[in-house]
Amino acid sequence: MADRRLQVFHAVAKHGSFTRAAEHLFMTQPAVTFQIKQLEEHFNTRLLDRGHGRVGLTPAGEIVFAYAERILGLSDELEARVSELTDELSGYLNIGTSTTIAAYWLPHLLEGFKRRYPRVIPRVVVGNSQLTEDRVAARDLDVGLIEIVTDQPGVERRSAARDELLVICHPGHPLARAKKLTAQELVGHAFITRDPGNAIHVLAEQFFQAAGIGIEEMSVCAELGSLASVKHLAAEGLGFAIASSAAIQRDIREGRLAAIPLDPPLYTPLEVILPRDKFRSRLITTFADYATAEFAHMATALLKAL
Known part of the structure; x- marks a missing residue:
C-alpha cells in the first residue's frame, strides 16, 4: 500500500547500492533508477549521492529516509492488522535459514505449515547462520532459523532443540x-x-x-x-x-x-530468531511458534531413530 517510490528509495539507501536494492526487490536496475528519479523530481532535490562505489544520502535524503522507515513500518502494520480480521493467515513470509536447516529440516517444516495455511507464501533465503543472524538483526527478514546461539541485541531468540x-x-x-x-x-x-x-x-x-x-x-x-x-x-x-x-x-x-x-x-542448537522490537504480525508469530514446536518434535524423532 505504501508509495512504491519510497519502498525503492528505502531499499537503495539501506543497501547502499542500486544493484543490491534491485536484487532485494526483485526488480531490474533500470526500474530502480527510474523510481528514484521520480521521487527526486517529486521533491525537486537530489536525495542520493552516487560515487566511490557506494550510494550515500544527501541531507534531504536523510530526512526522507527517516520518514520512509516510519511510513513503511506503519504500512506493513496496517496490512497485517487488517488481514488478521480474517480467520485464514495469508501473505508473504520472509525466512532466512542456514544451509543445513534448509536441506534437512526446512522441507518438512514448510510442508506442515503450508498444509495448515495454504495462502501463506514463504520466501526463503539460504546462507550460513552468521549471515542469517545479521539479516534478521537488520530487519531484512521476518524470521531466521539458525544453528548458533545469538547474543546480538537486535535479535530475539527461541531455543527450539539441538x-x-x-x-x-x-x-x-x-x-x-x-x-x-x-x-x-x-x-x-x-x-x-x-x-x-x-x-x-x-x-x-x-x-x-x-x-x-x-x-x-x-x-x-x-x-x-x-x-x-x-x-x-x-x-x-x-x-x-x-x-x-x-x-x-x-x-x-x-x-x-x-x-x-x-x-x-x-x-548444534536449533534456534528460531526474530527481529527485536519490531511489529510482529500474527503470521510471523504463528510461524515462529510452529517452527519452535516442530523443531523439538523432529529432534525427538531423530534421537529415537539413532
Whole structure:
C-alpha cells in the first residue's frame, strides 16, 4: 500500500547500492533508477549521492529516509492488522535459514505449515547462520532459523532443540573403528571443515580450543561452503569432517559414511530468531511458534531413530 517510490528509495539507501536494492526487490536496475528519479523530481532535490562505489544520502535524503522507515513500518502494520480480521493467515513470509536447516529440516517444516495455511507464501533465503543472524538483526527478514546461539541485541531468540554433531568419514578410514573420538585423537588426520560463519565451523573450533588445540594445529585439507561437498569428500576417503546427525542419516544407512560421536559430545542448537522490537504480525508469530514446536518434535524423532 505504501508509495512504491519510497519502498525503492528505502531499499537503495539501506543497501547502499542500486544493484543490491534491485536484487532485494526483485526488480531490474533500470526500474530502480527510474523510481528514484521520480521521487527526486517529486521533491525537486537530489536525495542520493552516487560515487566511490557506494550510494550515500544527501541531507534531504536523510530526512526522507527517516520518514520512509516510519511510513513503511506503519504500512506493513496496517496490512497485517487488517488481514488478521480474517480467520485464514495469508501473505508473504520472509525466512532466512542456514544451509543445513534448509536441506534437512526446512522441507518438512514448510510442508506442515503450508498444509495448515495454504495462502501463506514463504520466501526463503539460504546462507550460513552468521549471515542469517545479521539479516534478521537488520530487519531484512521476518524470521531466521539458525544453528548458533545469538547474543546480538537486535535479535530475539527461541531455543527450539539441538542436534548432535558427529565425526564422519569413509567406512574404511582408521577413525571409523572408534566408538568415540576426542579432540586429541583427531589431530594429524586430514580435516574437511566448513566455511567461516558456518555454525559447525564455529562449534568445531570451540571443541578443539576446549581441548587446548588451536585450529592451526589441525591438518585442514579443505574449507567448504557446501555440505554436499563436505560429505562427498569424506565419503571418498579424503579426510574426516564434523556434521549434523540430521544431515547424514541416509548416507549412514546406505553405507557411504561412518559416523562416530565426539567425546565430550558436541551439539548444534536449533534456534528460531526474530527481529527485536519490531511489529510482529500474527503470521510471523504463528510461524515462529510452529517452527519452535516442530523443531523439538523432529529432534525427538531423530534421537529415537539413532
